[in-house]
Amino acid sequence: MTTTMPAGAGGELPIRSQSARTRRPPTSSRPEPLPRSESSTRAEASRPHRSRSQRSTTAPSPRHQQQSEMSAAPGAPSHAGPVEDQREGTSADPRRHHSSAANTTTTKQHKYRTMIPAPSGNYTFIKTIGQGSMGKVKLAKKEGTNELVACKIIERVSQDDGRQSREEREKSDAAREDRNAREAAIVSLLNHQYICGLRDNLRTRWHWYMLFEYVNGGQMLDYIISHGKLKEKQARKFARQIASAVDYCHRNSIVHRDLKIENILISKTGDIKIIDFGLSNLFSPDEDRKLKTYCGSLYFAAPELLQAKPYTGPEVDVWSFGVVLFVLVCGKVPFDDQYMPALHQKIKKGAVDYPNWLSSECKHLISRMLVTDPKQRATMHEVMNHPWMLKGYNGPPENYLPQREPLSLPLDPEVIANMTGFKFGPADYIREELTKRIKSPKYQAAVRRLEKEREQPSTTPKDAEKRRGFGFDFYKRRNSVTSRDTLTNTSSEGLPIGDDPLNAFDPMVSIYYLVREKLERERANAQPLSAPPKVQVPPSPQQSTQQTPVPPSPIVRPKEKHSLAEIVPPQPAHTDDRRRSRARSHSEEQQREPIKNGLLSPDMIPQHQQPQQVKRESTAAGILRRLSTRDRRKDPNAESKSNSLIQKSVSMRAKSLGHARRESIQARRAKREAEAAHQSSNVVREETDAELGEAEGGETSGGSHERFQESDAVEDPDLAKPVFLKGIFSVSTTSTKPLPEIRADIKRVLKMLGVEYAEIRGGFRCSHSPSVVRGSDRDRSRGDNSRDNRDEDGYYSGRERSSRRRYSSSGQEVGGSRSGGRDGGGGGEIRFEIVIVKVPIVSLHGVQFKRVGGDTWQYKGVAEQIVKELRL
Numbered sequence: 001m002t003t004t005m006p007a008g009a010g011g012e013l014p015i016r017s018q019s020a021r022t023r024r025p026p027t028s029s030r031p032e033p034l035p036r037s038e039s040s041t042r043a044e045a046s047r048p049h050r051s052r053s054q055r056s057t058t059a060p061s062p063r064h065q066q067q068s069e070m071s072a073a074p075g076a077p078s079h080a081g082p083v084e085d086q087r088e089g090t091s092a093d094p095r096r097h098h099s100s101a102a103n104t105t106t107t108k109q110h111k112y113r114t115m116i117p118a119p120s121g122n123y124t125f126i127k128t129i130g131q132g133s134m135g136k137v138k139l140a141k142k143e144g145t146n147e148l149v150a151c152k153i154i155e156r157v158s159q160d161d162g163r164q165s166r167e168e169r170e171k172s173d174a175a176r177e178d179r180n181a182r183e184a185a186i187v188s189l190l191n192h193q194y195i196c197g198l199r200d201n202l203r204t205r206w207h208w209y210m211l212f213e214y215v216n217g218g219q220m221l222d223y224i225i226s227h228g229k230l231k232e233k234q235a236r237k238f239a240r241q242i243a244s245a246v247d248y249c250h251r252n253s254i255v256h257r258d259l260k261i262e263n264i265l266i267s268k269t270g271d272i273k274i275i276d277f278g279l280s281n282l283f284s285p286d287e288d289r290k291l292k293t294y295c296g297s298l299y300f301a302a303p304e305l306l307q308a309k310p311y312t313g314p315e316v317d318v319w320s321f322g323v324v325l326f327v328l329v330c331g332k333v334p335f336d337d338q339y340m341p342a343l344h345q346k347i348k349k350g351a352v353d354y355p356n357w358l359s360s361e362c363k364h365l366i367s368r369m370l371v372t373d374p375k376q377r378a379t380m381h382e383v384m385n386h387p388w389m390l391k392g393y394n395g396p397p398e399n400y401l402p403q404r405e406p407l408s409l410p411l412d413p414e415v416i417a418n419m420t421g422f423k424f425g426p427a428d429y430i431r432e433e434l435t436k437r438i439k440s441p442k443y444q445a446a447v448r449r450l451e452k453e454r455e456q457p458s459t460t461p462k463d464a465e466k467r468r469g470f471g472f473d474f475y476k477r478r479n480s481v482t483s484r485d486t487l488t489n490t491s492s493e494g495l496p497i498g499d500d501p502l503n504a505f506d507p508m509v510s511i512y513y514l515v516r517e518k519l520e521r522e523r524a525n526a527q528p529l530s531a532p533p534k535v536q537v538p539p540s541p542q543q544s545t546q547q548t549p550v551p552p553s554p555i556v557r558p559k560e561k562h563s564l565a566e567i568v569p570p571q572p573a574h575t576d577d578r579r580r581s582r583a584r585s586h587s588e589e590q591q592r593e594p595i596k597n598g599l600l601s602p603d604m605i606p607q608h609q610q611p612q613q614v615k616r617e618s619t620a621a622g623i624l625r626r627l628s629t630r631d632r633r634k635d636p637n638a639e640s641k642s643n644s645l646i647q648k649s650v651s652m653r654a655k656s657l658g659h660a661r662r663e664s665i666q667a668r669r670a671k672r673e674a675e676a677a678h679q680s681s682n683v684v685r686e687e688t689d690a691e692l693g694e695a696e697g698g699e700t701s702g703g704s705h706e707r708f709q710e711s712d713a714v715e716d717p718d719l720a721k722p723v724f725l726k727g728i729f730s731v732s733t734t735s736t737k738p739l740p741e742i743r744a745d746i747k748r749v750l751k752m753l754g755v756e757y758a759e760i761r762g763g764f765r766c767s768h769s770p771s772v773v774r775g776s777d778r779d780r781s782r783g784d785n786s787r788d789n790r791d792e793d794g795y796y797s798g799r800e801r802s803s804r805r806r807y808s809s810s811g812q813e814v815g816g817s818r819s820g821g822r823d824g825g826g827g828g829e830i831r832f833e834i835v836i837v838k839v840p841i842v843s844l845h846g847v848q849f850k851r852v853g854g855d856t857w858q859y860k861g862v863a864e865q866i867v868k869e870l871r872l
């Protein structure tokens with residue numbers, strides 16, 4: 001059966017338009033206090049600076065043309081999710097309101113929004129922790145609790161820079177709104193331990209506020225900066241987790257499309273969390289519904305994207321995953337060139353230089369992922385079952401997909417009412433379409449195949465499940481490209497995409513499952529659904545002149561069965577046991593991984609040395625955390641136990657890294673351990689120089705480099721938590737030097753490298769413009785960035801700060817934000833923090849880098865240079 005959907009349903013929507021994001025309105029005045037982002041954009045508007053890409057990109061890009069081809073569905077419903085807040089503006093026309101607001105003289109204290117009233121409570125902003133191309137990400141704390149969230153703030157209205165007509169701007173704003181709605185809808189439905197979850201979200205007249213779980217173990221990028229490259233064993237652990245999350249997405253008809261090292265964070269347990277579904281979309285197995293938007297970061301982009309070829313979806317994630325894996329094990333990207341067209345050529349050619357230290361299995365896996373022909377490229381099934389992935393584990397990574405049964409009629413109206421955010425159309429339309437799909441011969445045939453497979457006496461349920469679940473081949477490859485037939489010839493044992501009724505059969509079907517599962521979770525938690533709007537929607541920018549359809553409010557009903565099969569006979573329900581039989585628990589995987597984050601796990605520690613708690617903790621990072629925070633009054637032996645554990649872990653770590661200095665470091669560490677007993681038990685940020693009484697010339701900042709606010713105004717609520725010991729440190733980023741020496745060293749190196757800095761509590765806030773800070777350029781740029789242009793975090797906002805570089809199929813950057821040679825943008829300001837923490841028990845100091853904004857690879861270069869020069 002040919003299914004029909006509105007054009008936008010599961011179809012392509014335009015990607016973020018960087019050029020749209022950088023448009024600024026003419027200055028005017030605003031009569032009322034504003035959130036920071038609006039007032040700052042006014043400041044930016046008044047600056048003369050325009051990037052090369054802004055100057056040169058006037059014609060609509062191919063991508064933009066495609067955007068218009070893929071227009072929204074007629075009669076599409078309102079967007080997913082967020083509760084609306086009217087307080088941010090009152091004008092019926094936000095654009096007019098915005099424009100008349102721009103000449104404000106509001107004082108700084110009123111300039112920035114300091115809290116947001118989300119449906120689940122009020123959240124107070126603490127500080128900026130990230131700057132993406134879509135906007136800022138701020139750490140926020142829920143009022144009356146210690147709950148922290150990362151709040152992604154996305155502007156809804158692009159501003160007029162005179163390059164587009166009002167109609168064009170409105171069109172691109174509408175597309176942006178769809179994208180934001182889709183991101184919110186997708187992240188609110190996904191439920192996976194390696195995907196950063198959405199806690200809440202709020203849409204005001206001007207902004208989307210998406211409140212994500214706060215991932216506080218740092219970025220994977222920082223981990224690599226600290227470690228250079230990862231040992232294959234450690235990389236495998238992360239790769240399995242990435243595979244688990246990506247496979248889960250794909251089986252739900254979702255393609256991420258922006259997998260890159262910057263979008264992988266590390267949680268406090270040392271596990272990964274994938275962020276940034278801003279470019280994600282639903283994909284369909286139908287040939288005529290292929291995706292056509294070419295998006296993502298160039299370094300990680302599949303060649304077919306550069307060639308503007310339509311694609312199904314999952315295969316571009318496999319390529320990006322291959323690049324990520326290469327970065328993990330090699331510490332650099334596989335395709336690199338300062339000159340953009342040359343970089344394009346390298347990617348299209350797909351020739352990779354593998355360092356000789358890589359194991360042949362690792363090389364083989366990466367080479368299967370970085371195959372330029374998407375039809376020959378490894379599928380996720382192949383990736384997950386590759387020997388390199390399996391090494392040390394007793395099976396492929398678990399994808400944590402809930403147990404599912406084929407859909408049956410009648411459909412649940414509550415589920416359908418909550419299928420918002422994807423422009424599927426009104427509820428009646430969704431019901432009709434889903435019914436058609438379920439009744440379709442294709443679906444029925446797929447269900448019959450599944451039933452037959454389950455009934456096959458010769459096949460164990462596990463095998464059947466494996467065949468069905470992992471047989472997720474997107475292309476029927478005719479020939480095996482390697483000698484490992486069992487790995488590559490997956491189409492013979494698996495079901496191609498679109499033939500499996502439970503996995504990625506169709507985007508609408510997948511979303512139905514996801515919404516139903518979310519409702520079930522919420523019922524189980526007895527919490528109200530956070531997604532559907534409960535109050536009247538303020539007009540979104542592009543909807544100011546049109547009627548906004550408000551989706552029906554959710555019908556709250558008691559839990560009901562979905563087994564009223566009209567088409568499909570009832571299947572045994574598995575609602576209580578949601579994990580597949582083949583599922584191995586995460587802890588099982590962890591037990592098989594003896595060294596976590598370079599530290600010891602319990603099974604590496606002799607029994608007699610294991611304190612009671614160690615056995616219960618699943619990660620070695622947890623051991624260290626527990627030991628460092630335990631109450632010594634209750635256990636007089638705790639100190640010696642923890643000393644011996646940590647001593648061992650430190651020495652193991654040094655050994656595993658094979659660093660030339662390890663002997664002397666261990667000796668020095670051992671010596672200092674004797675002095676450790678009197679020190680406090682928490683890992684804390686270090687004091688500033690001022691607090692230590694060693695400020696230079698009475699200043700708290702670095703002399704001529706000073707251009708920041710004096711101090712962090714807000715207490716960091718993480719201070720008391722030993723969150724920085726999550727494998728972030730390597731030998732090159734830890735030191736036994738006394739603190740004042742480390743601080744002086746850091747200042748010396750920052751000055752030497754021309755990095756501007758200010759001291760903040762526990763470290764340094766840094767800013768650098770690598771391609772600009774030279775001689776007179778530097779002076780000019782300084783003139784550009786007067787003190788008044790600092791934002792509320794003390795960073796200057798004088799130049800473009802976003803890190804995403806867009807590209808067209810011809811190799812030209814489209815809508816990119818900055819000039820300069822490298823993907824991710826060159827020439828812009830990079831901003832980061834250097835945080836010094838101490839590990840009191842072993843008297844070690846650790847230096848941690850945290851990127852806040854700016855070009856990833858320039859940041860990596862500068863951070864690595866600092867580490868190198870520090871010689872800790």
Ligand SMILES: Nc1ncnc2c1ncn2[C@@H]1O[C@H](COP(=O)(O)OP(=O)(O)OP(=O)(O)O)[C@@H](O)[C@H]1O
Nearest residue numbers: 130131132133134135137150212213214215276804
């Ligand atoms: N949940 C989180 N916890 C901690 N930090 C986060 C979280 N989400 C985002 N960040 C930080 O904010 C940065 C930007 O976030 P994100 O990638 O979602 O924004 P974006 O505008 O989509 O960025 P990009 O331009 O890379 O697409 C991240 O690199 C990360 O450092």
